[in-house]
Amino acid sequence: MSSIDSISCLTIALSFWLIQALVSIFAGRKCSNKLSSAFFLFPSLLLCLSAISGWNKDLLVSAPRFFQFGQEVLTMHLDKLSAVYLLLLGLVSTALSFFSPVYMKHLSDRVNSGHFWSALALFMIAMTMLLLSANAVAFLVFWELMSLSSLALVASEHKQRRVQQAGIIYLGATRIATAFLMAGFLAMHAFSHSWVFSDWGQSAFPIWPSFLILIGLCIKAGIWPFHIWLPYAHPAAPSPVSALMSGVMIKIALYAVIRILVSQNLASELLGHVALALGLVSSLWGVLFALVQQDLKKLLAYSSVENLGLILMAIGLAIVAKAQGLPEISLLALSAAILHSFNHGIFKSLLFLSAGAVDCTVHSRDMQQLGGLARKMPLTMAAFLTGAFAISALPPLGGFIGKWMLYQGLLRTAWESSSLAERALGLTSVGTLALVGALALASFAKAFGISFLGNARSKAVAEHASETANGMIFAQIFLSLCALVSGLFAAPAAMQAASVASRALQFNTRTPALAVISLLDQTLYALLLFALIYGVYLAASKRKTYITWECGFGSLSPRCQSSPISFAQPMARIFSLILRFKLLVEITGKDRRNFPEHIKVEPQMVSLLESRVYLPTISWIQNLSRAFAKLQAGSIHLYLLYVCATLVILVLVGTRL
């Protein structure tokens, strides 16, 4: 295909979404979900097409003068790096257009479908343009559009108090993120006199603007300690929105780290170390909190914190390695970051969609209520299992390759680096990464086992659960296949990612094919073979049926199964330093020592960061504003006095200067 094709594809897709945004908002509640989703599907497919056809191109397009922001011409840049993320966006939105109509029908009495589709279309426009924008002004404009449209989507069910709270928290996070980003961009402009990203690499800079930009992007990406908004926003948002936000939006923030900081050479070694450390902490923190969650979507949200931490860690490693003159490790790490972004986008969307499908049929996401869904919803179960396998980085699926390459990078740092401190850091990171991997496996074993296996824990599940509508199933199968394909073709994907990474890192010579990847193929096949043999062995082994001893307490009920809390408890106790996990046990009855009548067990978990840092800060700000509110006494004369005083001061200052 010629180069003009992918641009015209994009233009058509964007104009489709623009029309949809305008039309649906006027249609309001009368907006038909099926029609909207058909209208949504077409540009999504075009997005995939443009990403594929623009793969080997490097297109720089200036929009017509009509679209000028201030005095800056809107320049768009489509290269391999943005094409990877465009493809991810296209695939996820394709799945969404099958998933959403059914899901929206389930929400029809609570959510205004016209507003939903309008905000979704705007969200898509913002993300597409954000991936393409090559100058800071356009970037900020679409960044804001992305933040606000996603806020509108998070607050879809805005009549619920929980959703309002989540919306406020998310709004606050986006405001602070934009403030940091804007400060960083303004500083960059002050030093380089240009808004175009590619000019920023030319001149020397002090170090602090890059940190401002990093912080702004990290807040949006949900990196520790700025991840607070994620576990609130995701359970509040409709599932397709969570899928899009967790799958693509937060990755776009890290894409911007690569695009602005790494590929323009703005990242110093210190920044790399900070990124590495933040990534390390947030991966451990995220997975520990994911382990103890009861809400399925909260668990997925914390797991996003973990995975984004891994990606940031890989980016940090790439920066550090490049600064120390270890180009191969740097290349390896950045390819790992890009690959894991793509794969995580696919399977995290898949998991959110499956959680949405469960929520849709059972009307609960609390794992305490679920259980036994495997028999009722076999296809959803299969999709969730695929996603859980992938996110736990089990080999035949997409999640494996990124983590594998990150391990390689860290181990080689430990091996090849000249300084002892770097070696120690590499080894520590490998150790932490292994711990994180194991805990992730545990938390998804919990998510899958508690929700899908065993017997139903509540009446709603036992009676009403059944397989969801075709659209939802299709979306999940589509994404499962994507995860499978990207896992099976991991080696060529890794080669492509390496070529993207080498451009982003500005390595001129084509680095020889990474030795890791040929090794990878063999490992993959060996593991597949192993899995096959194990499966055959399992199928051949005899099955015994017997009755469990009920300890003399009377007949067994579904409540005797292990609960989400009991599953996580041993690990939660080990990490009680961070988790502050406690079980409050209350025993009542006449002879409560030997024959208790009621036993009430309630888990209590306090998030250190929230209780010790954020809440005190917020209450401090509130007190301060209360003190300031006293200025507003309501008296007109007092207000006039303020005006008078301000005027006199201004005149005095103005005449003295």
Place this chain on the structure above:
Amino acid sequence: MNLDLIELVSIAAALSAILMAGSTHLSMNIALYSLQTFLLSLATYSLAGLRAESHFIWVALAIVVLKALGIPLFLHWIMVKIGVNSDPGTTLAPPLAMHCCVLLMGLSYFLAQSLPSSSLEGHSWANATAAISLLLSGLILMLTRRIALSQIIGFLVIENGIYLFALTQTSGMPLVVEMGVLLDVLVGVMISGLLVFRIQRSFEHIDVTQLTELRD
């Protein structure tokens, strides 16, 4: 110290504002405002000759018709309608407020001294003093009065001060802008006049010291 006609007129206008700060009779204040505005229109008219700008004549005419006659008559009508004709003042008693204004006129003199000088016709320290003094006297009037009608008059005095400053210290505004400002003031006064009327009807008084409930 020789003052030319424009300076004389604008200083007289500033003095009338100081007298307003000392008077408790609303009808007196409205009359003084009318006089003050008339003086300003006179200044505008004589500047038209000096600067050879013919559109100042039209501005002067509009000021006489709208601000020196129209607005005072409207305010007087409101005053009669409400049935309030004196304003006792709040924390600062009117005589004290008047002395305050005199002091502020001194301050205005010092402020006017530090303004950059220019060879523009009518650009003199006396005119700048008068303009700043008008502005500050208007503020004092708004600050020290109890009846909402006085706040409107104070606002009009401030507006006169700004107008005088713009007229004498800059090379004048285009006719369109001048007319736009005039219209804004007219509409502003109309609306606030009607609001005063409504306040009177709803609360049975127009004492702004008691209107403190609505603040969040």
